[in-house]
């Protein structure tokens with residue numbers, strides 16, 4: 128199946144995104160979802176934790192009339208296996224639906240046995256509550272022992288021009304086990320969508336200052352790469368965001384490329400990436416430019432430096 132863009136719904140009602148922009152409102156959220164539908168986006172990625180349920184709620188309300196023509200993914204943080212189904216029922220109510228297309232376990236805890244949680248998800252699948260099981264932010268060694276507990280259908284991980292570490296072992300592992308892949312933060316949370324140097328203009332309270340890309344020991348190394356990517360996009364008459372997303376979509380193993388947006392105009396711009404085919408020689412140049420970043424961070428790392 129071809130790769131496809133999906134709208135990330137994390138920003139809807141979530142403090143991470145609202146703390147630095149008080150103009151971002153519920154009304155704007157609704158306009159973003161409507162813009163995505165107008166642009167033909169048919170996959171929506173939310174989580175129980177985004178905005179403490181608000182994201183599921185607003186997404187579900189906007190999609191209820193056309194539920195059968197879109198796919199919805201949600202996620203749960205780790206919880207006791209006996210309460211997984213209860214959590215899914217809550218998500219179903221908030222999402223105004225009777226099934227969820229992909230349901231992810233979100234952020235593993237090292238050394239916790241999660242087979243009971245996978246078995247609980249399989250029971251939810253048998254009841255028709257969920258259609259596919261996903262793992263979010265799991266490494267290959269963390270997925271391996273779970274393969275005998277149920278069918279893992281999707282794996283979601285951070286992946287962008289600046290963060291390709293999944294290519295080292297997670298992507299080959301997923302390919303081997305027929306696990307479909309979903310990439311998040313494909314715009315490096317805005318870094319790839321703006322001219323180089325943009326991050327310096329972020330207000331001090333913006334949580335993106337904590338991203339690993341923006342740490343002083345790494346950031347100067349990224350600047351020439353960001354500049355070159357920006358120049359490539361200008362040269363072929365597309366925007367930085369479109370270049371970043373079109374490149375993600377060109378990965379043959381990628382099922383969904385997620386992007387987040389807080390403005391309808393951003394959705395309009397990003398969604399056009401779905402019809403941009405980067406010339407193979409440009410893809411080669413971009414690959415060569417960003418390959419040195421593969422080993423900049425350990426494979427076990429995530430862009431947030433988050434330790435669950």
Ligand SMILES: NC(=O)c1ccc[n+]([C@@H]2O[C@H](COP(=O)([O-])OP(=O)(O)OC[C@H]3O[C@@H](n4cnc5c(N)ncnc54)[C@H](OP(=O)(O)O)[C@@H]3O)[C@@H](O)[C@H]2O)c1
Pocket residue numbers: 134135136137138172173263264283284310311312313314315316317318320321368385386387388389390392393394396397
């Ligand atoms: N599984 C996980 O752990 C996990 C983690 C992160 C994300 N995700 C999922 O992936 C989705 C997307 O990731 P993300 O939100 O982290 O990051 P992203 O898609 O890399 O970046 C989103 C941000 O990029 C900026 N942007 C978008 N379009 C733009 C445009 N055309 N021009 C300029 N700037 C633009 C916006 O920033 P401004 O709002 O500042 O303009 C937007 O909020 C999330 O919503 C969520 O569904 C999952």
